Amino acid sequence: MAHHHHTHRSLARGRLRFIARRVFRSLIGYFVAIVCISALVNATMEATVRSQIVEAAQGAVFAAGKVASAEEVSAIKRDTVARLEKSFGLDKPRWVRILSRAWSVVRLDLGTSRSTMTNYPARSRLVVDIIKERIKPTLVLFASSTIVAIALGLWLGTGMAAKPGGRLDRGAGLVTMLVYGTPSWWLGTFFVLLFVYVIPIFKIGALRSPEAPAGLLAAALDYLSYLALPLITLVFIKLWSFAYMTRAMVVVPLQEDFVIAARGRGIPERAILTRHGLRTAAPGVMTMAAQAFAQAIGGDILLERVMTRPGLGSALFSALGVNDIPLITGIMAALTAIYCVTYALLDLSYGMLDPRIAYGSE
Numbered sequence: 001m002a003h004h005h006h007t008h009r010s011l012a013r014g015r016l017r018f019i020a021r022r023v024f025r026s027l028i029g030y031f032v033a034i035v036c037i038s039a040l041v042n043a044t045m046e047a048t049v050r051s052q053i054v055e056a057a058q059g060a061v062f063a064a065g066k067v068a069s070a071e072e073v074s075a076i077k078r079d080t081v082a083r084l085e086k087s088f089g090l091d092k093p094r095w096v097r098i099l100s101r102a103w104s105v106v107r108l109d110l111g112t113s114r115s116t117m118t119n120y121p122a123r124s125r126l127v128v129d130i131i132k133e134r135i136k137p138t139l140v141l142f143a144s145s146t147i148v149a150i151a152l153g154l155w156l157g158t159g160m161a162a163k164p165g166g167r168l169d170r171g172a173g174l175v176t177m178l179v180y181g182t183p184s185w186w187l188g189t190f191f192v193l194l195f196v197y198v199i200p201i202f203k204i205g206a207l208r209s210p211e212a213p214a215g216l217l218a219a220a221l222d223y224l225s226y227l228a229l230p231l232i233t234l235v236f237i238k239l240w241s242f243a244y245m246t247r248a249m250v251v252v253p254l255q256e257d258f259v260i261a262a263r264g265r266g267i268p269e270r271a272i273l274t275r276h277g278l279r280t281a282a283p284g285v286m287t288m289a290a291q292a293f294a295q296a297i298g299g300d301i302l303l304e305r306v307m308t309r310p311g312l313g314s315a316l317f318s319a320l321g322v323n324d325i326p327l328i329t330g331i332m333a334a335l336t337a338i339y340c341v342t343y344a345l346l347d348l349s350y351g352m353l354d355p356r357i358a359y360g361s362e
Helices: 002-063 070-087 094-106 127-162 167-179 184-198 216-251 257-264 269-299 302-306 312-321 325-353
Strands: none
Touching (some): 002 094, 127 167, 127 216, 127 269, 127 312, 127 325, 184 216, 184 302, 216 302, 302 312
Protein backbone atom coordinates (compact mmCIF):
# COMPACT_ATOMS: atom_id res chain seq x y z
CA MET A 1 0.00 0.00 0.00
CA ALA A 2 2.83 2.38 0.95
CA HIS A 3 4.67 1.51 -2.26
CA HIS A 4 1.54 2.25 -4.31
CA HIS A 5 1.10 5.62 -2.54
CA HIS A 6 4.77 6.51 -3.16
CA THR A 7 4.43 5.59 -6.85
CA HIS A 8 1.31 7.76 -7.17
CA ARG A 9 3.12 10.77 -5.65
CA SER A 10 6.11 10.23 -7.95
CA LEU A 11 3.84 10.18 -10.99
CA ALA A 12 2.08 13.34 -9.79
CA ARG A 13 5.41 15.13 -9.31
CA GLY A 14 6.52 14.00 -12.77
CA ARG A 15 3.36 15.40 -14.33
CA LEU A 16 3.77 18.72 -12.49
CA ARG A 17 7.41 18.98 -13.60
CA PHE A 18 6.33 18.26 -17.18
CA ILE A 19 3.68 21.00 -17.07
CA ALA A 20 6.05 23.49 -15.42
CA ARG A 21 8.77 22.88 -18.03
CA ARG A 22 6.37 23.30 -20.93
CA VAL A 23 4.83 26.48 -19.53
CA PHE A 24 8.28 27.92 -18.79
CA ARG A 25 9.48 27.17 -22.33
CA SER A 26 6.38 28.85 -23.77
CA LEU A 27 6.94 31.96 -21.65
CA ILE A 28 10.57 32.16 -22.73
CA GLY A 29 9.58 31.70 -26.36
CA TYR A 30 6.95 34.42 -26.04
CA PHE A 31 9.39 36.90 -24.51
CA VAL A 32 12.03 36.19 -27.18
CA ALA A 33 9.42 36.80 -29.88
CA ILE A 34 8.36 40.05 -28.20
CA VAL A 35 12.00 41.18 -28.05
CA CYS A 36 12.30 40.56 -31.81
CA ILE A 37 9.09 42.51 -32.46
CA SER A 38 10.33 45.33 -30.22
CA ALA A 39 13.63 45.49 -32.11
CA LEU A 40 11.79 45.92 -35.41
CA VAL A 41 9.37 48.46 -33.93
CA ASN A 42 12.21 50.46 -32.37
CA ALA A 43 14.09 50.57 -35.65
CA THR A 44 11.01 51.93 -37.42
CA MET A 45 9.96 54.42 -34.77
CA GLU A 46 13.45 55.70 -34.00
CA ALA A 47 14.13 56.42 -37.67
CA THR A 48 11.03 58.64 -37.71
CA VAL A 49 11.90 60.28 -34.37
CA ARG A 50 15.47 61.04 -35.43
CA SER A 51 14.27 62.73 -38.61
CA GLN A 52 11.92 64.83 -36.49
CA ILE A 53 14.81 65.71 -34.16
CA VAL A 54 16.88 66.91 -37.12
CA GLU A 55 13.99 69.13 -38.23
CA ALA A 56 13.57 70.43 -34.69
CA ALA A 57 17.30 71.28 -34.49
CA GLN A 58 17.05 73.22 -37.74
CA GLY A 59 14.02 75.03 -36.38
CA ALA A 60 15.96 75.92 -33.24
CA VAL A 61 18.61 77.61 -35.39
CA PHE A 62 15.98 79.76 -37.14
CA ALA A 63 14.34 80.56 -33.81
CA ALA A 64 17.67 81.76 -32.40
CA GLY A 65 17.77 84.53 -34.97
CA LYS A 66 21.08 85.94 -36.16
CA VAL A 67 24.11 83.92 -35.06
CA ALA A 68 27.73 85.01 -35.30
CA SER A 69 29.43 81.94 -36.66
CA ALA A 70 29.06 78.40 -37.95
CA GLU A 71 30.33 77.15 -34.59
CA GLU A 72 27.31 78.71 -32.87
CA VAL A 73 24.96 77.08 -35.38
CA SER A 74 26.61 73.71 -34.75
CA ALA A 75 26.37 74.24 -30.99
CA ILE A 76 22.65 75.05 -31.18
CA LYS A 77 21.97 71.98 -33.29
CA ARG A 78 24.11 69.77 -31.06
CA ASP A 79 22.43 70.96 -27.86
CA THR A 80 18.96 70.59 -29.36
CA VAL A 81 19.66 67.09 -30.64
CA ALA A 82 21.17 66.00 -27.31
CA ARG A 83 18.23 67.40 -25.34
CA LEU A 84 15.60 65.76 -27.56
CA GLU A 85 17.44 62.43 -27.74
CA LYS A 86 17.53 62.35 -23.94
CA SER A 87 13.83 63.18 -23.71
CA PHE A 88 13.01 60.30 -26.10
CA GLY A 89 15.44 57.93 -24.40
CA LEU A 90 17.67 57.68 -27.48
CA ASP A 91 20.77 58.39 -25.39
CA LYS A 92 20.52 54.92 -23.83
CA PRO A 93 22.14 51.82 -25.43
CA ARG A 94 20.11 50.11 -28.14
CA TRP A 95 19.67 46.88 -26.18
CA VAL A 96 18.29 48.83 -23.22
CA ARG A 97 15.76 50.57 -25.45
CA ILE A 98 14.68 47.25 -27.02
CA LEU A 99 14.29 45.46 -23.67
CA SER A 100 12.43 48.44 -22.23
CA ARG A 101 9.89 48.35 -25.05
CA ALA A 102 9.58 44.57 -24.78
CA TRP A 103 8.88 44.86 -21.06
CA SER A 104 6.23 47.51 -21.78
CA VAL A 105 4.54 45.14 -24.24
CA VAL A 106 4.62 42.27 -21.74
CA ARG A 107 3.03 44.58 -19.13
CA LEU A 108 0.34 45.51 -21.72
CA ASP A 109 1.51 49.11 -21.72
CA LEU A 110 0.81 49.43 -25.45
CA GLY A 111 -0.03 53.10 -25.77
CA THR A 112 -2.72 54.76 -27.85
CA SER A 113 -3.78 54.13 -31.43
CA ARG A 114 -3.97 57.05 -33.80
CA SER A 115 -6.18 55.35 -36.40
CA THR A 116 -8.68 53.07 -34.64
CA MET A 117 -11.05 53.21 -31.69
CA THR A 118 -13.47 50.86 -29.99
CA ASN A 119 -17.14 50.91 -30.84
CA TYR A 120 -19.80 53.04 -29.24
CA PRO A 121 -20.23 53.92 -26.37
CA ALA A 122 -16.63 53.54 -25.14
CA ARG A 123 -14.85 55.07 -28.18
CA SER A 124 -11.47 54.27 -26.60
CA ARG A 125 -8.20 54.61 -28.49
CA LEU A 126 -6.18 52.58 -26.01
CA VAL A 127 -4.56 49.69 -27.87
CA VAL A 128 -5.41 47.27 -25.05
CA ASP A 129 -9.11 48.16 -25.31
CA ILE A 130 -9.07 47.80 -29.11
CA ILE A 131 -7.46 44.36 -28.90
CA LYS A 132 -9.91 43.22 -26.21
CA GLU A 133 -12.81 44.19 -28.48
CA ARG A 134 -11.40 42.80 -31.75
CA ILE A 135 -9.89 39.54 -30.49
CA LYS A 136 -13.25 37.99 -29.55
CA PRO A 137 -14.76 37.75 -33.08
CA THR A 138 -11.39 36.59 -34.43
CA LEU A 139 -11.14 33.74 -31.92
CA VAL A 140 -14.79 32.78 -32.50
CA LEU A 141 -14.27 32.56 -36.26
CA PHE A 142 -11.01 30.62 -36.29
CA ALA A 143 -11.78 28.33 -33.35
CA SER A 144 -15.21 27.37 -34.70
CA SER A 145 -13.90 26.83 -38.24
CA THR A 146 -11.09 24.61 -36.93
CA ILE A 147 -13.47 22.51 -34.82
CA VAL A 148 -15.95 22.05 -37.66
CA ALA A 149 -13.22 21.27 -40.21
CA ILE A 150 -11.58 18.72 -37.89
CA ALA A 151 -14.90 17.00 -37.14
CA LEU A 152 -15.87 16.76 -40.81
CA GLY A 153 -12.30 15.81 -41.75
CA LEU A 154 -12.31 12.91 -39.28
CA TRP A 155 -15.64 11.67 -40.61
CA LEU A 156 -14.57 11.96 -44.25
CA GLY A 157 -11.03 10.68 -43.65
CA THR A 158 -12.15 7.53 -41.85
CA GLY A 159 -14.63 6.90 -44.64
CA MET A 160 -11.82 7.19 -47.18
CA ALA A 161 -9.58 4.87 -45.11
CA ALA A 162 -12.32 2.25 -44.79
CA LYS A 163 -12.29 1.70 -48.57
CA PRO A 164 -8.91 2.74 -50.01
CA GLY A 165 -9.17 3.33 -53.73
CA GLY A 166 -12.95 3.57 -53.65
CA ARG A 167 -15.06 6.33 -55.16
CA LEU A 168 -15.04 8.43 -52.00
CA ASP A 169 -11.28 8.05 -51.64
CA ARG A 170 -10.57 9.02 -55.25
CA GLY A 171 -13.08 11.86 -55.33
CA ALA A 172 -11.93 13.44 -52.07
CA GLY A 173 -8.32 13.09 -53.14
CA LEU A 174 -9.06 14.95 -56.37
CA VAL A 175 -10.81 17.80 -54.53
CA THR A 176 -7.91 17.98 -52.07
CA MET A 177 -5.44 18.52 -54.90
CA LEU A 178 -7.63 21.25 -56.39
CA VAL A 179 -8.32 23.12 -53.15
CA TYR A 180 -5.06 22.60 -51.25
CA GLY A 181 -2.94 25.72 -51.39
CA THR A 182 -5.76 27.98 -52.53
CA PRO A 183 -5.36 31.31 -50.70
CA SER A 184 -8.25 31.95 -48.32
CA TRP A 185 -8.52 35.56 -49.51
CA TRP A 186 -8.97 34.43 -53.15
CA LEU A 187 -11.67 31.92 -52.30
CA GLY A 188 -13.22 34.43 -49.90
CA THR A 189 -13.43 37.04 -52.64
CA PHE A 190 -15.02 34.50 -54.98
CA PHE A 191 -17.59 33.48 -52.34
CA VAL A 192 -18.40 37.13 -51.59
CA LEU A 193 -19.08 37.83 -55.26
CA LEU A 194 -21.17 34.68 -55.59
CA PHE A 195 -23.12 34.49 -52.33
CA VAL A 196 -23.45 38.18 -51.44
CA TYR A 197 -23.97 39.90 -54.78
CA VAL A 198 -24.97 37.32 -57.41
CA ILE A 199 -26.95 35.01 -55.09
CA PRO A 200 -27.58 37.11 -51.97
CA ILE A 201 -27.70 34.42 -49.28
CA PHE A 202 -25.23 35.64 -46.64
CA LYS A 203 -24.38 38.93 -44.97
CA ILE A 204 -20.94 40.47 -44.43
CA GLY A 205 -19.48 43.72 -43.16
CA ALA A 206 -20.35 43.48 -39.47
CA LEU A 207 -20.83 41.12 -36.54
CA ARG A 208 -24.57 41.68 -36.34
CA SER A 209 -27.29 43.93 -37.72
CA PRO A 210 -27.30 47.60 -36.63
CA GLU A 211 -30.65 47.02 -34.93
CA ALA A 212 -30.36 43.68 -33.13
CA PRO A 213 -33.61 41.68 -33.31
CA ALA A 214 -35.47 41.04 -30.08
CA GLY A 215 -35.13 37.67 -28.42
CA LEU A 216 -32.13 35.45 -27.74
CA LEU A 217 -32.82 33.04 -30.62
CA ALA A 218 -33.35 35.84 -33.16
CA ALA A 219 -30.16 37.59 -32.00
CA ALA A 220 -28.19 34.34 -32.29
CA LEU A 221 -29.48 33.69 -35.80
CA ASP A 222 -28.62 37.25 -36.77
CA TYR A 223 -25.05 36.76 -35.48
CA LEU A 224 -24.72 33.45 -37.34
CA SER A 225 -25.92 35.05 -40.58
CA TYR A 226 -22.81 37.27 -40.54
CA LEU A 227 -20.51 34.47 -39.31
CA ALA A 228 -21.68 31.89 -41.86
CA LEU A 229 -19.80 32.93 -45.00
CA PRO A 230 -16.29 33.36 -43.50
CA LEU A 231 -16.86 30.16 -41.50
CA ILE A 232 -17.88 28.18 -44.60
CA THR A 233 -14.90 29.57 -46.51
CA LEU A 234 -12.36 28.49 -43.90
CA VAL A 235 -13.99 25.08 -43.40
CA PHE A 236 -14.08 24.43 -47.14
CA ILE A 237 -10.36 25.24 -47.45
CA LYS A 238 -9.20 23.13 -44.50
CA LEU A 239 -11.63 20.21 -44.58
CA TRP A 240 -10.03 18.36 -47.47
CA SER A 241 -6.47 18.44 -46.18
CA PHE A 242 -7.68 17.30 -42.74
CA ALA A 243 -9.58 14.44 -44.36
CA TYR A 244 -6.61 13.36 -46.46
CA MET A 245 -4.21 13.48 -43.51
CA THR A 246 -6.67 11.53 -41.35
CA ARG A 247 -6.98 8.96 -44.10
CA ALA A 248 -3.18 8.61 -44.26
CA MET A 249 -2.91 8.12 -40.49
CA VAL A 250 -5.83 5.68 -40.21
CA VAL A 251 -5.30 3.51 -43.28
CA VAL A 252 -1.97 2.02 -42.11
CA PRO A 253 -3.20 0.60 -38.76
CA LEU A 254 -6.23 -0.86 -40.53
CA GLN A 255 -3.92 -3.08 -42.61
CA GLU A 256 -2.30 -4.69 -39.54
CA ASP A 257 -2.75 -8.43 -38.95
CA PHE A 258 -4.61 -8.01 -35.67
CA VAL A 259 -7.15 -5.72 -37.37
CA ILE A 260 -7.68 -8.29 -40.12
CA ALA A 261 -8.13 -10.92 -37.41
CA ALA A 262 -10.66 -8.69 -35.65
CA ARG A 263 -12.65 -8.42 -38.86
CA GLY A 264 -12.53 -12.20 -39.11
CA ARG A 265 -14.05 -12.47 -35.64
CA GLY A 266 -17.01 -10.40 -36.81
CA ILE A 267 -16.23 -7.14 -34.97
CA PRO A 268 -18.18 -4.29 -36.62
CA GLU A 269 -16.19 -2.06 -38.96
CA ARG A 270 -17.23 1.09 -37.08
CA ALA A 271 -15.77 -0.32 -33.84
CA ILE A 272 -12.54 -1.24 -35.63
CA LEU A 273 -12.22 2.28 -37.10
CA THR A 274 -12.78 3.89 -33.71
CA ARG A 275 -10.71 1.50 -31.58
CA HIS A 276 -7.73 0.90 -33.84
CA GLY A 277 -7.81 3.67 -36.43
CA LEU A 278 -8.79 6.89 -34.69
CA ARG A 279 -7.10 6.00 -31.39
CA THR A 280 -3.80 5.52 -33.21
CA ALA A 281 -4.31 8.76 -35.12
CA ALA A 282 -5.22 10.80 -32.01
CA PRO A 283 -1.79 12.51 -31.54
CA GLY A 284 -1.68 13.39 -35.24
CA VAL A 285 -5.20 14.79 -35.11
CA MET A 286 -4.28 16.95 -32.10
CA THR A 287 -1.26 18.25 -33.98
CA MET A 288 -3.38 19.01 -37.06
CA ALA A 289 -5.93 20.90 -34.98
CA ALA A 290 -3.32 23.03 -33.18
CA GLN A 291 -1.35 23.80 -36.32
CA ALA A 292 -4.51 24.61 -38.27
CA PHE A 293 -5.69 27.07 -35.62
CA ALA A 294 -2.29 28.75 -35.23
CA GLN A 295 -1.69 28.97 -38.98
CA ALA A 296 -5.21 30.28 -39.55
CA ILE A 297 -4.65 33.07 -37.04
CA GLY A 298 -1.43 34.00 -38.82
CA GLY A 299 -2.20 33.43 -42.49
CA ASP A 300 -5.95 33.38 -42.98
CA ILE A 301 -6.54 36.51 -40.92
CA LEU A 302 -6.63 38.41 -44.23
CA LEU A 303 -10.04 36.84 -44.77
CA GLU A 304 -11.46 39.24 -42.19
CA ARG A 305 -10.34 42.12 -44.34
CA VAL A 306 -11.83 40.59 -47.51
CA MET A 307 -15.20 40.08 -45.81
CA THR A 308 -14.98 43.35 -43.84
CA ARG A 309 -15.47 41.47 -40.58
CA PRO A 310 -14.32 43.56 -37.60
CA GLY A 311 -11.55 41.60 -35.94
CA LEU A 312 -7.80 41.62 -35.42
CA GLY A 313 -7.20 41.10 -39.13
CA SER A 314 -9.17 44.17 -40.19
CA ALA A 315 -7.57 46.25 -37.44
CA LEU A 316 -4.07 45.09 -38.41
CA PHE A 317 -4.41 45.97 -42.09
CA SER A 318 -5.96 49.33 -41.26
CA ALA A 319 -3.03 50.05 -38.93
CA LEU A 320 -0.50 49.01 -41.59
CA GLY A 321 -2.09 51.43 -44.04
CA VAL A 322 -1.46 54.45 -41.80
CA ASN A 323 1.71 53.21 -40.03
CA ASP A 324 -0.04 53.02 -36.66
CA ILE A 325 2.95 51.53 -34.80
CA PRO A 326 1.35 51.13 -31.32
CA LEU A 327 -1.63 49.21 -32.73
CA ILE A 328 0.57 47.09 -35.02
CA THR A 329 2.79 46.20 -32.05
CA GLY A 330 -0.18 45.30 -29.87
CA ILE A 331 -1.83 43.08 -32.49
CA MET A 332 1.46 41.31 -33.27
CA ALA A 333 1.94 40.68 -29.55
CA ALA A 334 -1.60 39.29 -29.28
CA LEU A 335 -1.10 36.98 -32.28
CA THR A 336 2.21 35.80 -30.81
CA ALA A 337 0.49 35.03 -27.50
CA ILE A 338 -2.16 32.97 -29.33
CA TYR A 339 0.60 31.03 -31.11
CA CYS A 340 2.45 30.29 -27.87
CA VAL A 341 -0.67 29.28 -25.94
CA THR A 342 -1.85 27.03 -28.78
CA TYR A 343 1.40 25.12 -29.04
CA ALA A 344 1.78 24.95 -25.25
CA LEU A 345 -1.65 23.30 -25.03
CA LEU A 346 -0.64 20.94 -27.84
CA ASP A 347 2.51 20.02 -25.95
CA LEU A 348 0.52 19.38 -22.76
CA SER A 349 -2.00 17.27 -24.66
CA TYR A 350 0.82 14.92 -25.69
CA GLY A 351 1.41 14.27 -22.01
CA MET A 352 -2.25 13.36 -21.58
CA LEU A 353 -2.25 11.04 -24.59
CA ASP A 354 1.08 9.42 -23.68
CA PRO A 355 1.60 9.34 -19.87
CA ARG A 356 5.23 8.31 -20.31
CA ILE A 357 5.98 11.88 -21.48
CA ALA A 358 4.23 13.53 -18.55
CA TYR A 359 5.88 11.21 -16.06
CA GLY A 360 9.32 12.31 -17.08
CA SER A 361 10.42 9.48 -19.36
CA GLU A 362 10.69 11.62 -22.43
